[in-house]
Amino acid sequence: MIAARLKGYFETSLADLTQPTRSDWIFALRTVSAGLIALLAAYALKLDHPQWAMMTVFIVAQPVAGMVLAKGFYRLLGTLVGGVAAIGITTVFGTNPWVLVTVLAVWIGICTFVSSLLRNPEAYGAALAGYTAMIIGLPAFGQPHLVVDLAVARCAEIVLGIVCAGLTSRLILPKLASDAIVSRLKRCILDLATYAGGAFSGGDPATLSTLHRKLITDAQTLGEMRAYARLEAPSFAPRAHPVRRTIGQLLSALSAARALHSHAAPKNAALIPVRSELQSLVSELATKPGALDDTALWVARLDAIAGNARQMPDASTDQGDDRVGTITRLTIAADFADALKQVLRGLDALRAPATRSARGSRQPALVVHRDYAGASRNAVRAALATLLVAAFWLTTKWSEAAGTVILVAVVSSLFAARPDPVQVAWGFFKGTLLALPFAFLVGQIALPALPGFGWFMLFVVPILVPTALVMANPRYVGVATAFAINFLAFLSPHQAMTYDPVPFFAGSASILVGILLAIGVFIVVLPADPWLAANRIVRAMREDLARLCLHERVPRRSAFESLAYDRINQLMPLVQNAGQKGDAVLGGGVAAVTVGLEVLRLRDASQSHAIPSET
Structure with a gap:
């Protein structure tokens, strides 16, 4: 049994990794091209840390253009806020190292708290504001007059990477969020029809439960895609309101379908026709090819069903023993028909955008859950972990421990709000560890012997293109992204590469130890339950x-x-x-x-x- 499961797992994993789609190839080649352009531009501008420009491309890389722009925007915003915080904290407290690291740790805790209350990509920007202050502030330790130059240099490197990633994602065979919204909404409508058909006919409870959860997740994703689409094209703004309305109606239809499933209709003359008409409609909608190409017929049928359901049943009609229950079920059926009708109209509005003046109805309130207790725990953990490792650095005066402090701050804040931060951080560690030998071979062996940007491309592209292909797979995106950014961090590409293994391994060790310490912090300090x-x-x-x-x-x-x-x-x-x-x-x-x-x-x-x- 175990052997069969393992065999199935490895076969599935191998198929995922060895059968990339056309979209995966476009994403991979576009990302690597943007990274090389960013690095070349950083060389031309003589930036101090050109690898950060290329790393930023891989950090913000996403298959959809709007997602790249959103993550890039909040990365830029977080970097600017963190840079300003670093300048202020270092200027005021830079003369006292213990006070300096304490204030930086508190700042990281505050940003982690805010990040834990937000959602991607806003959460990423808030976390970045915290550890950016540490990345800028620690190198300026003992030299506060350098902090402004360090902040400006880092912001320039980040901006360069964001611009390259954003332009390539928008101009080179772009995959747009606005198109993705339409296709995802179509899938949601068909899934809703399938769910309703099973609910009305007494389908398998396990299958219905799985589909119900999928619809909830897809509705949340539609809300995120709406924000991405507005960033990639301001012209989408008039269509953002139909999306918001449609999400609300989609959730209402889902609730009504489940209510009808939970309260099975008695066999009476008032309920049977409405329920049969609904079941017939959703079954046709779910199975008919091209059913959503023209929604007019479905809207008309749903209008008629809703009208019939809202007609008060005659007292002489056989309604069983529960007249109130019958009326309630008819009302819910009418609600379902109306909600599904509005979802279909929302799809039409997305495919044929309405003018701004057409917006008149009140927008639904889309509210999200905020876990203040969990955010407080994450903030205390991140601040305490950063402070303890910084205290070790100050006490031992081990120069490489500064990199460890930064990695602890990054990991303990960036992954704090994940349901299982230990598993996510461990995946990050695996990707980082896997990148180490590749970076050593390229950076310490190949490039010192064969310098030049042409040779750099020859050695790096065969490594980064497969990595980007794996990044396109949601199952492995965390490990692959960690590999890409830490491969570049270990490599630290410059125009003149030299063989110098001692600092290479010292810096690499500080990064790996920092990640392991952060994992230990997640396990020991206020562990997530x-x-x-x-x-x-x-x-x-x-x-x-x-x-x-x-x-x-x-x-x-x-x-x-x-x-x-x-x-x-x-x-x-x-x-x-x-x-x-x-x-x-x-x-x-x-x-x-x-x-x-x-x-x-x-x-x-x-x-x-x-x-x-x-x-």
Whole structure:
């Protein structure tokens, strides 16, 4: 059994790595080309650390142009904020080394706290602002007059890399976020139709649960892609509002489909026609080739179904023993039809953009979960780890330990908010360790003997192109990215490369030790407990349900729904390996959404006097 699983795993992994797609090749060649252009420009500008320009290209590299621009923008913003902080901290506290490293550690803690409350790429920019101050401040230790020059040089190197990556991603066979949104929304609609078809016909619970979770994740991804598309093309701004509306309607349709699945309709004359029409429609939508090429027919059918569902059933109709339940189910069916109709209209709006003046309806509130307790823990851990390693550096006066301090600050802040930071940091270490022999062979053996940019390309391109191909695979992107950036960090390319192995191995050792220390910090200092984080989310969902019942102010449906689904999305990686216990937690979270929406329905009905006050 174990041998068969291992064989299947390795066969799948090998297939993933040896069968890159056309898009993967475009991404790899574009990324390596941008990196070489950035390095050549850094040589021409005589920058002190030209490798940072090339490293930045690989750091911000993404398959979609908007994602590159977003990560590049927040990398630039984080670098500028970190540079200003480094100048201020070093100028004020530079005369006292212990106070200096303490203030830098506190700054890293603050930035880690903010980063833990944000999402990519904003979170990346906040973390970068923290450790950039350390990267600039430590080399200026004892020489505070150099801090401005160091900050300007680093910002120039980062800007150069961002410009090269952004231009190539936008101009060379670009993959645009605006196009990706349309294709992803189509997949979401078809998945929603498949889910609804299974829900209405009593499909396999495990399959429906998996599809339900996928739809939640895809809805969150659509929100992220919306921000990327606005960055890559300002002309997309008028279409950003339909995307936001469509995400809200997609979540509403998902909730309604699950509610209809949870409350199976009794066999009565009022419910059977509506349910049959819905089941027929979603089944056709999910299976018909090119079903979304023209949505007019589907919209018309959904309009008719919603109208039929909202007609009050005649009292003489056979409705079983539960007339109120029948009316409720009909109302939910109408809600599903209306929501799916709006999703289809949203798809049309994306394919044929409306003018700015066409925007009139109120935008749904899309709210995200903030874990302040987890952010505080991450901040304390990052600050404490940085301070302890910095204290070791100051006490021993080991010059190479400065690199270790920087790596501890980077890893303990950058990976702090991940569900399993130890696993992510370990992947980063593996990629870094794997890069070491390649960097030694190229930087210490080949290039000193064969100098020149042409030889550099000849040796580096065969290494970086396969690396970029692996970066295009989501399963290995972390290890591959660590390999690429640390290969360049170890290599430290300059126009005149010399054989000097002692500093090479000393600097490499400081980087590897720094990563290992950061992993140890994640394990020992305030270790992340997925179940504690999951319990905080569950407790927040319970408190939301209580507030829905007790508070006079009734929140907007879209605000409650988007926040609840965002919390479920945060729960998934925390409990995915917990078996039945994890499934129970996720099931409870989804049930909380259903209960909350019904409470909102009752509150709205009460406020509109649809329910007599005496009831």
